[in-house]
Amino acid sequence: MIRFVLTCEREHEFEVWFASGQAYEKLAESHAIVCPHCGSTAVRKAPMAPAVTRTREASKSQDTSERKKTYAFLKGLRDHLQANAEDVGPAFPEEARKIHYGETEPRSIFGKASLKEAKELSEEGIPALPLPPLPEDQN
Ligand SMILES: [Zn+2]
Secondary structure, three states: OEEEEEEEOOOOEEEEEEOOHHHHHHHHHOOOOOOOOOOOOOEEEOOHHHHHHHHHHHHHHHHHHHHHHHHHHHHHHHHHHHHHOEEEEOOHHHHHHHHHOOOOOOOOEEEOOOHHHHHHHHHOOOOOOOOOOOHHHHO
Protein backbone atom coordinates (compact mmCIF):
# COMPACT_ATOMS: atom_id res chain seq x y z
CA MET A 1 0.00 0.00 0.00
CA ILE A 2 1.19 3.48 -0.78
CA ARG A 3 -0.24 6.75 0.44
CA PHE A 4 -0.52 9.82 -1.74
CA VAL A 5 -1.55 13.28 -0.77
CA LEU A 6 -3.72 14.49 -3.62
CA THR A 7 -5.09 17.88 -4.44
CA CYS A 8 -8.01 18.80 -6.65
CA GLU A 9 -8.49 21.77 -8.95
CA ARG A 10 -9.94 23.72 -6.02
CA GLU A 11 -6.84 23.09 -3.91
CA HIS A 12 -8.52 20.66 -1.53
CA GLU A 13 -6.01 18.24 -0.13
CA PHE A 14 -6.82 14.69 0.82
CA GLU A 15 -5.04 11.40 1.34
CA VAL A 16 -5.69 8.23 -0.56
CA TRP A 17 -4.14 4.81 -0.20
CA PHE A 18 -3.33 2.87 -3.36
CA ALA A 19 -2.16 -0.67 -3.94
CA SER A 20 0.79 0.72 -5.88
CA GLY A 21 2.06 3.76 -7.76
CA GLN A 22 0.74 2.23 -10.98
CA ALA A 23 -2.68 1.75 -9.44
CA TYR A 24 -2.75 5.47 -8.75
CA GLU A 25 -1.69 6.35 -12.31
CA LYS A 26 -4.43 4.12 -13.73
CA LEU A 27 -7.17 5.51 -11.53
CA ALA A 28 -6.04 9.09 -12.08
CA GLU A 29 -6.04 8.60 -15.86
CA SER A 30 -9.57 7.24 -15.84
CA HIS A 31 -10.73 10.04 -13.49
CA ALA A 32 -11.77 7.46 -10.93
CA ILE A 33 -10.41 9.47 -8.01
CA VAL A 34 -12.90 11.89 -6.57
CA CYS A 35 -12.15 14.79 -4.24
CA PRO A 36 -14.08 14.03 -1.02
CA HIS A 37 -14.61 17.76 -0.45
CA CYS A 38 -16.14 18.88 -3.74
CA GLY A 39 -16.50 15.78 -5.92
CA SER A 40 -14.04 17.00 -8.51
CA THR A 41 -12.21 14.34 -10.49
CA ALA A 42 -9.48 16.75 -11.61
CA VAL A 43 -7.00 15.60 -9.00
CA ARG A 44 -3.25 15.44 -8.98
CA LYS A 45 -0.51 14.51 -6.58
CA ALA A 46 0.22 17.31 -4.16
CA PRO A 47 3.85 18.37 -3.97
CA MET A 48 4.74 16.87 -0.60
CA ALA A 49 6.82 19.37 1.37
CA PRO A 50 5.32 22.65 0.12
CA ALA A 51 1.84 21.17 0.56
CA VAL A 52 2.49 20.49 4.22
CA THR A 53 3.83 23.96 4.84
CA ARG A 54 1.02 25.63 2.98
CA THR A 55 -1.60 23.62 4.81
CA ARG A 56 -0.10 24.47 8.16
CA GLU A 57 0.07 28.16 7.42
CA ALA A 58 -3.46 28.17 6.07
CA SER A 59 -4.89 26.35 9.04
CA LYS A 60 -2.96 28.55 11.43
CA SER A 61 -4.40 31.80 10.14
CA GLN A 62 -7.79 30.14 9.99
CA ASP A 63 -7.41 29.02 13.59
CA THR A 64 -6.66 32.54 14.69
CA SER A 65 -9.68 34.06 13.02
CA GLU A 66 -11.89 31.19 14.22
CA ARG A 67 -10.59 31.71 17.72
CA LYS A 68 -11.28 35.44 17.53
CA LYS A 69 -14.81 34.73 16.36
CA THR A 70 -15.33 32.19 19.13
CA TYR A 71 -13.91 34.61 21.65
CA ALA A 72 -16.18 37.43 20.51
CA PHE A 73 -19.15 35.07 20.68
CA LEU A 74 -18.31 33.82 24.17
CA LYS A 75 -17.54 37.30 25.40
CA GLY A 76 -20.89 38.55 24.10
CA LEU A 77 -22.67 35.59 25.62
CA ARG A 78 -21.05 36.17 28.96
CA ASP A 79 -21.75 39.89 28.96
CA HIS A 80 -25.36 39.06 28.15
CA LEU A 81 -25.52 36.56 31.00
CA GLN A 82 -23.95 38.93 33.47
CA ALA A 83 -26.46 41.60 32.55
CA ASN A 84 -29.52 39.38 32.40
CA ALA A 85 -28.93 36.37 34.57
CA GLU A 86 -28.22 35.70 38.19
CA ASP A 87 -24.79 34.48 39.21
CA VAL A 88 -25.43 31.55 41.52
CA GLY A 89 -21.79 30.45 41.55
CA PRO A 90 -21.10 26.88 42.66
CA ALA A 91 -24.79 26.39 43.48
CA PHE A 92 -25.48 26.27 39.74
CA PRO A 93 -26.33 22.55 39.41
CA GLU A 94 -28.67 22.71 42.40
CA GLU A 95 -30.40 25.90 41.25
CA ALA A 96 -30.70 24.61 37.68
CA ARG A 97 -32.43 21.49 39.02
CA LYS A 98 -34.79 23.50 41.23
CA ILE A 99 -35.79 25.67 38.30
CA HIS A 100 -36.22 22.65 36.06
CA TYR A 101 -38.45 20.86 38.56
CA GLY A 102 -40.42 24.02 39.36
CA GLU A 103 -39.18 24.28 42.95
CA THR A 104 -38.13 27.88 42.54
CA GLU A 105 -39.04 30.75 40.25
CA PRO A 106 -37.91 30.28 36.67
CA ARG A 107 -35.11 32.63 35.72
CA SER A 108 -31.83 32.73 33.89
CA ILE A 109 -28.88 31.73 35.98
CA PHE A 110 -25.24 31.10 35.45
CA GLY A 111 -22.51 29.75 37.64
CA LYS A 112 -20.02 27.00 38.02
CA ALA A 113 -20.43 23.31 37.44
CA SER A 114 -17.92 20.54 37.13
CA LEU A 115 -17.85 18.47 33.96
CA LYS A 116 -19.52 15.65 35.88
CA GLU A 117 -22.27 17.94 37.18
CA ALA A 118 -22.85 19.39 33.72
CA LYS A 119 -23.14 15.88 32.31
CA GLU A 120 -25.63 14.86 34.98
CA LEU A 121 -27.72 17.93 34.24
CA SER A 122 -27.85 17.14 30.55
CA GLU A 123 -28.75 13.51 31.33
CA GLU A 124 -31.70 14.79 33.32
CA GLY A 125 -32.74 16.87 30.33
CA ILE A 126 -31.86 20.16 31.98
CA PRO A 127 -30.49 22.59 29.43
CA ALA A 128 -27.15 23.92 30.61
CA LEU A 129 -24.73 25.63 28.29
CA PRO A 130 -21.07 25.17 29.09
CA LEU A 131 -19.18 28.43 28.95
CA PRO A 132 -15.46 27.82 28.65
CA PRO A 133 -13.13 30.19 30.51
CA LEU A 134 -12.03 33.21 28.47
CA PRO A 135 -8.34 34.04 28.11
CA GLU A 136 -8.69 36.95 30.52
CA ASP A 137 -9.82 34.55 33.26
CA GLN A 138 -6.48 32.81 33.12
CA ASN A 139 -4.45 35.91 33.92
ZN1 LIG B 1 -12.03 19.49 -4.14
